[in-house]
Amino acid sequence: MTDEQIATTPAVPATRVIANRYRLGEELGRGGMGVVWRAEDLVIGRQVAIKELRLPDGAEEGVFQERVLREVRTGGRLNDPAVVTVFDVVAERGTTYIVMELIEAPTLSDIVRRGGPLPPHQIASIGLQVLSALRAAHEAGIVHRDVKPANIMVSSNGRAKLTDFGIAQAIDDPRITTSGMLVGSPAFMAPERVGGREAMPASDLWSLGAALFFAAEGAVPFERATTAATLHAIMNEVPYLTRVQGPLASAIMGLMASTPEGRITAEQAHGLLTLAAQQQPVAVTPPGGQPTLHHAGPSPTMVSGHPPGSAVPPPMRPGRKKALWTTGALAGVALLVAGFFLGKPVWSPGVDEQMLPTLTYGEGGDIAELYLDSGYYCVNTTLDKGRSVSQSNWVDCEEHHDVELYGAHHPVGGADTEGAPEARYPGQETLAHYAETVCGLIFHSNRINDGLRGGLSYRALIPSQQEWEKVPENYTSDAVRSVYCFVGDRDGGQRTGAVAQEVE
Structure with missing residues (x-):
């Protein structure tokens, strides 16, 4: 059982005064190494917290006392607003008490x-x-x-x-x-x-x-x-x-x-x-x-007129243990976005024979319904005009599938500041070029298996203007802004196995 599983029931002790200075009040909490009390410093009239330390079962007293002294030294050596200040240490009748800053706040x-x-x-x-x-x-x-x-x-x-x-x-x-x-x-x-x-x-x-x-x-x-x-x-x-x-x-x-x-x-x-x-x-x-x-x-989220809010990409596949967004990746995306809005993309799709035409999703879009599943990356249907992607279309990438989600990005918006203006729709051509630039950059990086890339094609999905401009129905929803990148066989056939890979 952890502290997150156990609800603490405060106890009210008989009035005790420690070291003729600290009068104990109500119990604030307890853990494996002691009890924390509210107390009053009778000398200066300050409210403090006092941790009454008890020898844990199986612990050697000498080792335990060393830890107590170390706590005091630690509190004294650290100077940071987010560190609880230690004021004093008192040993009385075989019990050690640590006097600390009282924080009137829940955990x-x-x-x-x-x-x-x-x-x-x-x-x-x-x-x-x-x-x-x-x-x-x-x-x-x-x-x-x-x-x-x-x-x-x-x-x-x-x-x-x-x-x-x-x-x-x-x-x-x-x-x-x-x-x-x-x-x-x-x-x-x-x-x-x-x-x-x-x-x-x-x-x-x-x-x-x-x-x-x-x-x-x-x-x-x-x-x-x-x-x-x-x-x-x-x-x-x-x-x-x-x-x-x-x-x-x-x-x-x-x-x-x-x-x-x-x-x-x-x-x-x-x-x-x-x-x-x-x-x-x-x-x-x-x-x-x-x-x-x-x-x-x-x-799992349904977009395209189905509340609430916008679609987002699914999580990492099992077995991934390292974050895929490092400082270098952040810098690379920042460089890409900066270059795009300056009119000089770091990577431009130009005439890319592996890029399929960009489609819109959401209300009034080429793909009316786009469901983003929380457990899978691959979809067992093609992305064509008039198609929909439902929850049942998402499968494990080891199963037969048509396309694989390999990237997503949020070009603008996302502020939670009251009164902030809505992000203006940039226009379909501009948004498509942005998405193609992002998806192309990732596709031509080693995020896609180098040995398989030649037989693949990719496509960007962007929100339709109606979906972009739709007002969220409540505070739990966000405006739809995300662009998505999908990859599939160049000849249109199904495949098994993922083509996207983890990169540093």
Whole structure:
């Protein structure tokens, strides 16, 4: 059982005064290493939080006390707005108390359990703040070791605080040795730690990704009925995002890459989360907003006059463990878009014999209904005028299929700012040229298997003017803006096996 599964029932103790200074009040919460109380500092009249630490079962007292002292040192060494400040440490009658800044806020775990998944811009904001705290810790040689929603406090004004550095280990302190205890919450423990390696800064980043996944989906990505099953899932399974896409999805999945070497860096995560916070897409089921070029994870969505909102591409296939949107990919897309709007595309389709005519989708379009499935990439029908793509047309790419979705992009729009104007329809010719440029660039990159490209053709789908200009029916819907790239056999026949591949 994790802290996300257990509802805390506060207890009210008899009045106690610690060290003739701190008067305990109500219980605020409890975890594996102690109880947290609201308290009053009688000397200066300040409200504080006090963690009453207890010796865990099986722990050696000397090792435990060392961890207590390390918490105080850790709190004193870190200077970041997202780190909970430690004021004092008191040892009394065989019990150790840590006096900390009182944060009048629920945990991220509480917020999501009560209200469900958070909007993308809020997730990105929380992620940036916690990432800032972790970067400060890592620069000081400290690994948190237990980043999880229950240790992230979020106030009503959006400020986030990372607490409980009590089991952090100063990686540059050779005097500290591990005791053999499992330190950290299993459901948020990085794969390398499950595999027996020591915690490292990249391990904290993985845990942050898992915590943001929880905020986005409302479910812990690898939580299973038993600890053993949870650890097995962390080592062998791939979670799927179904409610967010774009830079936020890329940040979360990049942080959760299975190996530390394959994980995005803190700097890369900061860049992606900053983009997500600035774009502020509305990504609730069914999502719209800002899909990433190669990876996203929506719930099944019907477009073309069928509410709500817009279509988005499906998530990664099983077995993918690394984010496909890296800093280099972001730069490449930015360069492509900048060049396009300057009238000088970095790659122009020109006369490309492998490009089929671009079609429109949505109301009044060539393809009236376009259903984007959340579990598959391949479609067992051709994309021609008058056709529709329904849920039943999506199949595993190992089955016989006609086309494969290999890319998606959101050219403009996606703001969540009240009063922001609607993105003006650029015109079918301009939008088609944009989509053909994007789809052509990806098609002629090694995103498409080099050995198979010669026998393939590709086609771009763009929203019709009616679909573009349609006003979302409610706040859960987004305007339709996405362009999609599909690839299939050049001779029009069916094939088996995917032609798109993961690229760095």
